[in-house]
Amino acid sequence: MANADALFHVDGLSKQFGGVQALANVTMSVAPGELRAVIGPNGAGKSTFFNTITGLFPPTSGNVFFQGERITGQPPHALARIGIGRTFQITSIFRELTVRENLQVALTGRERRSWSIWPKARTMNMPRVRELLALVGLTDTGTRIAGTLSHGDQKRLELAIALAGQPRLLLLDEPTAGMAAQERLASIHLVGSLARELGLTVIFTEHDMAVVFAVATVITVLHQGAVLAEGIPAAVRAMPAVQQVYLGEAVAPVE
Amino acid sequence: MNRPSLLAIAILAAIALPLGLTDFWTFIAIEVLVFALYAVSFNLLLGYGGMLSFGHAAFFGVGGYTVAILVKHGGLPLAVAFPAALAMSAITAAIIGFFSVRRIGIYFAMLTFAFQMLLYTVALKATGLTGGDDGITGLKAAGALSKPIYYYWFALIIVIVALALMHRIVHSPFGMTLQALRGNPRRVEYVGINVRTHQLATFVLAGTIAGLAGAIFAISSGNVFPGWLNWTASATPIVMAVLGGFRTFIGPMVGAAVYVMLEVVISGHTEYWPLIMGVIIVVLVLMMPEGIMGMTRRIRDGKR
Ligand SMILES: Nc1ncnc2c1ncn2[C@@H]1O[C@H](COP(=O)(O)OP(=O)(O)OP(=O)(O)O)[C@@H](O)[C@H]1O
Ligand SMILES: [Mg+2]
Numbered sequence: 001m002a003n004a005d006a007l008f009h010v011d012g013l014s015k016q017f018g019g020v021q022a023l024a025n026v027t028m029s030v031a032p033g034e035l036r037a038v039i040g041p042n043g044a045g046k047s048t049f050f051n052t053i054t055g056l057f058p059p060t061s062g063n064v065f066f067q068g069e070r071i072t073g074q075p076p077h078a079l080a081r082i083g084i085g086r087t088f089q090i091t092s093i094f095r096e097l098t099v100r101e102n103l104q105v106a107l108t109g110r111e112r113r114s115w116s117i118w119p120k121a122r123t124m125n126m127p128r129v130r131e132l133l134a135l136v137g138l139t140d141t142g143t144r145i146a147g148t149l150s151h152g153d154q155k156r157l158e159l160a161i162a163l164a165g166q167p168r169l170l171l172l173d174e175p176t177a178g179m180a181a182q183e184r185l186a187s188i189h190l191v192g193s194l195a196r197e198l199g200l201t202v203i204f205t206e207h208d209m210a211v212v213f214a215v216a217t218v219i220t221v222l223h224q225g226a227v228l229a230e231g232i233p234a235a236v237r238a239m240p241a242v243q244q245v246y247l248g249e250a251v252a253p254v255e
Numbered sequence: 256m257n258r259p260s261l262l263a264i265a266i267l268a269a270i271a272l273p274l275g276l277t278d279f280w281t282f283i284a285i286e287v288l289v290f291a292l293y294a295v296s297f298n299l300l301l302g303y304g305g306m307l308s309f310g311h312a313a314f315f316g317v318g319g320y321t322v323a324i325l326v327k328h329g330g331l332p333l334a335v336a337f338p339a340a341l342a343m344s345a346i347t348a349a350i351i352g353f354f355s356v357r358r359i360g361i362y363f364a365m366l367t368f369a370f371q372m373l374l375y376t377v378a379l380k381a382t383g384l385t386g387g388d389d390g391i392t393g394l395k396a397a398g399a400l401s402k403p404i405y406y407y408w409f410a411l412i413i414v415i416v417a418l419a420l421m422h423r424i425v426h427s428p429f430g431m432t433l434q435a436l437r438g439n440p441r442r443v444e445y446v447g448i449n450v451r452t453h454q455l456a457t458f459v460l461a462g463t464i465a466g467l468a469g470a471i472f473a474i475s476s477g478n479v480f481p482g483w484l485n486w487t488a489s490a491t492p493i494v495m496a497v498l499g500g501f502r503t504f505i506g507p508m509v510g511a512a513v514y515v516m517l518e519v520v521i522s523g524h525t526e527y528w529p530l531i532m533g534v535i536i537v538v539l540v541l542m543m544p545e546g547i548m549g550m551t552r553r554i555r556d557g558k559r
Binding site (some may be wrong): 029031054056075076077080081086092093094095096101102104105107108109110112113114115116117118119120121122125161162165168 | 368423424426427428429430431432434437438439441442443444445447448449450456503555
């Protein structure tokens with residue numbers, strides 16, 4: 001392994017869909033406590049990167065390491081159990097269940113109790129459910145049907161589902177997509193403070209540069225499946241190549 | 256009235272029921288019990304797990320044939336034949352489920368359908384064991400259970416225990432997991448739960464209980480026929496569950512009772528009864544898209 005200190009390391013990862021090279025030899029190391037932004041234009045391969053490393057489909061070649069262990073190609077449930085949580089670009093919750101049940105299912109997974117036929121599920125883990133709801137600002141929505149929540153609240157619920165698993169590494173695919181500008185910043189600051197509070201390492205993708213620069217400690221730029229640039233936000237912003245392919249000529253200064 | 260007292264009244268009524276019935280109607284009551292159990296077992300898959308099986312009759316048939324073969328050819332008592340029927344249907348469900356549950360939607364339906372047709376062919380062709388076209392007839396329980404009323408109580412106890420078990424399970428953490436994966440299996444995977452093994456366990460449970468229903472029915476009706484394994488037999492629990500309401504636990508039981516009663520009443524009046532039943536069921540389902548129980552629930556909630 002290239003980087004012994006890394007919590008998470010990807011080595012030469014490639015993914016081919018028919019004729020499309022969605023990921024091309026991506027190598028990346030993420031240190032504990034980092035808030036890593038993976039950015040790039042539409043179709044750059046950001047979601048494919050997340051899907052490949054979380055076992056939704058295997059890579060065409062390359063390897064993934066977590067806490068020094070090779071985890072390439074392991075199924076999602078196995079990765080969740082060793083501390084990798086994620087959210088999806090298209091919000092993925094249990095729409096027909098109540099908000100509370102959404103978290104109870106997640107906690108059942110966390111506690112490996114999905115096989116028990118005792119006790120009644122409905123009353124399980126209520127203190128922890130309330131804690132998680134408070135954490136993401138969804139207090140008092142517990143009995144609502146999850147599918148009836150606003151888009152932003154559904155995103156927050158999905159974050160709470162991921163947090164219920166007590167991950168060490170949290171992968172967020174466009175955590176603020178579809179939110180109003182104001183809500184976006186509030187959301188990403190919430191992620192930032194939760195990460196510090198809970199000692200999480202976060203990798204997120206994002207299109208809104210204000211959101212990226214608000215919290216990212218390191219930025220990786222993907223372009224046509226390959227890593228175009230990587231570095232601290234100020235350095236990445238200054239790179240001409242990055243400005244050309246992604247940020248556009250006029251990059252508005254962010255406070 | 257609260258739920259426990261309603262339940263107690265229902266159970267007492269079910270116990271007392273055959274005291275006022277002729278043997279003919281006692282057999283009909285047993286049939287209602289059998290199909291209620293069968294339909295609820297099917298609904299573990301459809302209503303809770305979101306898996307539409309087109310081959311659930313396979314297990315009903317395996318349970319029935321196992322009992323029939325052991326009693327008829329082996330001369331074994333029900334105390335042996337029933338557990339054997341459970342084991343056989345569980346093993347069958349484990350094998351069929353192993354190949355089927357990894358597929359989704361219509362592929363799952365087609366695979367379960369294909370396996371069931373395979374078993375249908377076996378029932379038709381393995382004449383030495385199954386009697387082929389003629390099936391196995393003249394089945395009878397020994398001793399007290401040969402009296403319809405005692406057999407009814409025997410069936411009632413089994414059905415209540417099996418229903419209680421399934422009710423327990425759907426409200427447990429396992430059951431909640433099942434309802435979660437119905438709508439979003441990928442999310443369930445990503446909270447650390449192996450979706451496939453949970454689906455397979457549900458499939459085996461549903462198949463085993465269907466086998467139990469088939470075992471009870473083999474003795475009460477006195478026969479098993481290859482038609483039990485034909486594809487039309489797999490439509491029956493689907494219709495019962497949808498008619499009664501597959502989003503509730505008791506819906507399929509209500510659907511089974513209505514279905515069996517309709518069949519008895521209408522077939523007594525005309526040879527065109529399947530046509531008339533079909534029309535009635537279509538009308539009922541169109542009028543009550545959430546089934547009978549979905550409808551009554553809506554009326555109750557609306558009045559409040
Ligand atoms: N499951 C799939 N099957 C086939 N092609 C795919 C699949 N997933 C992604 N692709 C292709 O891979 C390339 C990268 O897509 P990906 O979704 O990873 O981009 P992205 O960076 O997440 O884009 P966006 O910003 O729009 O979310 C695209 O050309 C896409 O069409
Ligand atoms: Mg994407």
